[in-house]
Amino acid sequence: MRATVLYSPGDVRCVEVEEPRIIEPTDAIIKLSASCICGSDLWPYRGLQPVNEPAHMGHEYCGVVVEVGSAVSTVKPGQFVVGSFVLSCGKCPNCLGGWPSSCVNRQFMSGGQAPIARIPNADGTLVATAEMPPEDLIPSLLAASDVLGTGWYAADAARVQPGCTAVVVGDGAVGLMGVLAAKQLGAERIIAMSRHKPRQELALEYGATHIITERGDEGAAKIRELTNGIGADSVLECVGTQESMMQAVNAARPGGSIGFVGVPHGVSLDGQMLFFAQKNLLGGPAPVRRYLPQFFDLILSRKIDPGKVFDLELPLEDVAEGYKAMDERRAIKTLLRL
């Protein structure tokens, strides 16, 4: 089959690879309904994360189960499933405690930018819908696999509550999903930090009440203007750089909360600064598996439309252009047709 391989920074291609098959009895094989490119795929693409060997890219997926290993009992061939980008066992204390993304047997999904994929630990990772979903909801269900879950976790970790003021740092796909999540969780005011017109528009559509284009000290001053001079209750950090992290810390009020979901690259936090800031901090890979049933309800009842975050659609064969468009910020997020 044809699938996506990253050979070195900037060199990503659709090439012929072997079709995946069941290896462990806990595996499932799925035929993907669609795939996509994640903002985090850009870290190695941009050379900000090492590429030691050719990497099978793609960790966001949904589709129809083709085959399951002998030990799989919760999904069966013919079912439509979505799984988390974190593969989890479903049985360890962290999975049982609601933290599947810190599963003791955690693996990270790869090889999802392809028509067929192997899903290890299928029972702990996949959730099936009650029936085959309508075609037009595939993008939103695909988003549930990571980008929606990650934005939602940012809002959850930032303890967004009804009536609160939330700030979203980062206007990428995850940040936009963070806006959507903050709205769903009842935030009264949602301040999106963005300087890109199309992203501002989508943020407003998803529920942002304010747009701030300034960054750094100026951005922080604008937020304080809107928040009694002290900062926001909840801040969603959706980038992962030192600058964005400090922007998030500065945007929250004392006693407020920061959910950080951009994988930090080169970020270091001074202990005494954090102490005197007196703000809750929680990050990590999103516990998507925990959220999936709720996402199915919201998406299948058409209460949310996370699929709108895909503003470029390409055939898998053109995956390189998909990366390039996102790298150059011409696209928010690329959906790959299979």
Add this chain to the structure above:
Amino acid sequence: MRATVLYSPGDVRCVEVEEPRIIEPTDAIIKLSASCICGSDLWPYRGLQPVNEPAHMGHEYCGVVVEVGSAVSTVKPGQFVVGSFVLSCGKCPNCLGGWPSSCVNRQFMSGGQAPIARIPNADGTLVATAEMPPEDLIPSLLAASDVLGTGWYAADAARVQPGCTAVVVGDGAVGLMGVLAAKQLGAERIIAMSRHKPRQELALEYGATHIITERGDEGAAKIRELTNGIGADSVLECVGTQESMMQAVNAARPGGSIGFVGVPHGVSLDGQMLFFAQKNLLGGPAPVRRYLPQFFDLILSRKIDPGKVFDLELPLEDVAEGYKAMDERRAIKTLLRL
């Protein structure tokens, strides 16, 4: 009057100083019932924090109001009061929101190791008891000013809940108060990390159910043994070094919480480490003012006895020996008779 001045690391003395008087209309003057030395006083005493000019030491205090400025309305001469080591206005959004220790007009108390002290922002800082407390409760009421409040905040920030497992890193006075607080907040298991016999004994008396003497990787392994292999729900960091902070991070389970109250000195946290750890982190100066009414209830009804943490009592004149005994870990905490 005679009061405590730190001239340079190691050189602390009881010397003649001018008696404080009302300066601002929001001040109160109190006659202290007792004073004490804080673990944080050891940072400059040990030269780990600069001493740029002679410093009037002491930030823990309780006593009787002698005089109030014209703008003070909530306390009056003759009342017994306790105040926080953080002086707070009581009117700013942070004070009103329950975060007096991040008061917009925050000042830190000084000059409390003395018979008489000036308390700025008296209305926002002091709380009076309904009547004059019995003499034997003075040490416990003095503890409420900082050490109890700080240990309590560590448990609160670490989200100790009924039935949870809590770990306390640090067996100083704050750590021991953390044990007491965790017990009060309903922790089922309280694991105190301590290698000092008298401190272990007090920890057990305050409610610790387990003592771990190992540190570093061995200590973390012992904790995992007791916690399903994943770590504790709540960890109270009561030291403030890189080692203790990492011990705390390693002792918590994913999704668990760390309350850090030891003022960090030379502590730096890697963003990616914190991300993959996936643990809640909240530190800062304790919002003691918020807790004081609750502390009064618990202490005056003799439900808790935080005053036991004072295992050395000296006249103010011998304050230098009090610092020395704590520095050499011969004493947990020194009470100063005035």
